[in-house]
Amino acid sequence: MENPQEYTIRHHLAYYECDQSSHPSLSMLVAMAVLVSERHAEEMGCGRAAGLKHNGAWIILSYEGQLSAEQPVFGDEIILGTKMVGVNRFFAQREFWLADLAGHRFATMTGQLSFVDLTKRRIQAIPDELVAPFHAPKLKGLTRPRNQEELTKETADRQAGYQVRYFDIDGNHHVNNTRYFDWMLDPLGADFLNRHQLRRFNISYKNEVRYPDQVISRYKLQTSSKDEAKSMNQIFVGDKLCADASFLWQKREN
Amino acid sequence: MENPQEYTIRHHLAYYECDQSSHPSLSMLVAMAVLVSERHAEEMGCGRAAGLKHNGAWIILSYEGQLSAEQPVFGDEIILGTKMVGVNRFFAQREFWLADLAGHRFATMTGQLSFVDLTKRRIQAIPDELVAPFHAPKLKGLTRPRNQEELTKETADRQAGYQVRYFDIDGNHHVNNTRYFDWMLDPLGADFLNRHQLRRFNISYKNEVRYPDQVISRYKLQTSSKDEAKSMNQIFVGDKLCADASFLWQKREN
Numbered sequence: 001m002e003n004p005q006e007y008t009i010r011h012h013l014a015y016y017e018c019d020q021s022s023h024p025s026l027s028m029l030v031a032m033a034v035l036v037s038e039r040h041a042e043e044m045g046c047g048r049a050a051g052l053k054h055n056g057a058w059i060i061l062s063y064e065g066q067l068s069a070e071q072p073v074f075g076d077e078i079i080l081g082t083k084m085v086g087v088n089r090f091f092a093q094r095e096f097w098l099a100d101l102a103g104h105r106f107a108t109m110t111g112q113l114s115f116v117d118l119t120k121r122r123i124q125a126i127p128d129e130l131v132a133p134f135h136a137p138k139l140k141g142l143t144r145p146r147n148q149e150e151l152t153k154e155t156a157d158r159q160a161g162y163q164v165r166y167f168d169i170d171g172n173h174h175v176n177n178t179r180y181f182d183w184m185l186d187p188l189g190a191d192f193l194n195r196h197q198l199r200r201f202n203i204s205y206k207n208e209v210r211y212p213d214q215v216i217s218r219y220k221l222q223t224s225s226k227d228e229a230k231s232m233n234q235i236f237v238g239d240k241l242c243a244d245a246s247f248l249w250q251k252r253e254n
Numbered sequence: 255m256e257n258p259q260e261y262t263i264r265h266h267l268a269y270y271e272c273d274q275s276s277h278p279s280l281s282m283l284v285a286m287a288v289l290v291s292e293r294h295a296e297e298m299g300c301g302r303a304a305g306l307k308h309n310g311a312w313i314i315l316s317y318e319g320q321l322s323a324e325q326p327v328f329g330d331e332i333i334l335g336t337k338m339v340g341v342n343r344f345f346a347q348r349e350f351w352l353a354d355l356a357g358h359r360f361a362t363m364t365g366q367l368s369f370v371d372l373t374k375r376r377i378q379a380i381p382d383e384l385v386a387p388f389h390a391p392k393l394k395g396l397t398r399p400r401n402q403e404e405l406t407k408e409t410a411d412r413q414a415g416y417q418v419r420y421f422d423i424d425g426n427h428h429v430n431n432t433r434y435f436d437w438m439l440d441p442l443g444a445d446f447l448n449r450h451q452l453r454r455f456n457i458s459y460k461n462e463v464r465y466p467d468q469v470i471s472r473y474k475l476q477t478s479s480k481d482e483a484k485s486m487n488q489i490f491v492g493d494k495l496c497a498d499a500s501f502l503w504q505k506r507e508n
Contacts, residue, residue, distance in 0.1 A: 171276040
């Protein structure tokens with residue numbers, strides 16, 4: 001029998017999952033990770049409907065990920081994979097990956113999840129029937145990214161405003177978590193984004209962004225050498241920090 | 255042998271191709287139409303690389319489409335189809351459809367295309383090798399939507415501004431045509447969009463929107479009855495009309 005902790009699907013990479021580099025955008029990379037984990041949960045009888053029986057839903061607390069220098073191109077057939085790494089009473093940890101058909105990984109991510117009561121809007125113990133089928137080991141500790149200092153208009157290199165749009169909301173009736181990446185990276189501008197390739201990232205979700213909030217995206221370049229750059233990027237609604245991230249960029253050759 | 259005019263692929267509908275209704279958003283519906291037509295062209299040896307040999311690329315002039323009341327839900331396996339309907343020296347017409355596995359159509363669209371010289375940025379005759387393999391009939395006339403009066407800030411019911419973002423640009427290094435739909439529909443607001451289901455639409459692309467333009471989206475509700483509503487929606491950059499569309503909406507029951 002297959003390992004119930006792991007699940008993979010084949011995926012034909014669409015052009016609209018890629019940015020102008022012809023490789024998957026970060027928001028779509030994470031969206032594909034969510035896609036395979038939702039299919040995994042459905043397959044195990046632990047999908048959205050099972051969560052709603054407990055008046056709850058999974059939320060993502062944080063991601064961290066590494067990307068290879070080599071990335072797939074739209075039109076490629078790839079593997080999306082996920083593994084339920086560990087679970088305890090309040091938290092679960094999943095691994096996600098994108099790979100070629102030979103299993104060579106383009107990206108590996110780890111995500112920390114918890115389960116919220118949809119009425120009280122707060123974390124509740126994870127119902128056993130939602131995780132037992134995976135036979136995942138007991139999760140010891142969380143490896144969440146550490147908090148960074150909050151950027152202000154003055155300490156940021158730049159800030160830009162983004163109105164939350166109707167189509168930022170997904171079938172869960174919440175602003176899709178992956179949109180935060182588009183808001184975070186856009187202020188860096190075409191010149192920076194075309195010259196740099198993302199190699200590592202982490203993000204912590206702190207507070208929910210809602211429709212039709214006005215989001216403020218701030219960034220600061222922390223280090224920049226001949227070969228790489230590091231940025232911290234934060235999303236605010238008013239004075240409230242909603243997401244805190246850092247990105248490691250490798251300069252593209254040419 | 256199969257009819258070279260037609261091409262279909264199976265597609266597993268991802269949650270991020272759907273909006274909060276759990277059905278495909280209009281922008282993703284059109285993106286999936288483009289996806290299947292690009293795969294069709296690739297399959298026939300008439301893809302992007304073949305176009306670039308002539309220093310050219312296809313552009314879309316207009317779409318019109320009809321949507322059924324019944325729509326697929328994320329997770330569904332669907333069919334994406336396309337047919338090269340007709341071709342003449344300067345124009346081509348394609349049909350696109352989304353269907354269930356039994357062939358029942360959720361949406362049918364027609365698109366008018368031309369071929370542009372990428373240096374001169376203007377329409378050129380379609381190279382024969384890009385269309386001959388389809389054995390499509392001679393296209394008589396174009397059926398483009400008629401022009402509507404240009405909305406102004408005063409004559410529009412509402413206008414909203416949208417900054418073109420880095421991730422609006424696709425692998426063709428142009429603002430993706432499907433983004434226009436998100437800009438067009440967002441100003442209608444959640445209240446309207448949640449209560450209405452799109453049943454028919456047409457759009458004419460008039461001028462290219464570029465990064466980092468500031469887009470103005472204007473709409474006017476033209477008719478609204480107990481059962482349906484009709485809106486005209488236009489995209490401007492400055493005073494220049496970039497896209498002109500109309501949408502027929504059916505009120506949702508409940």
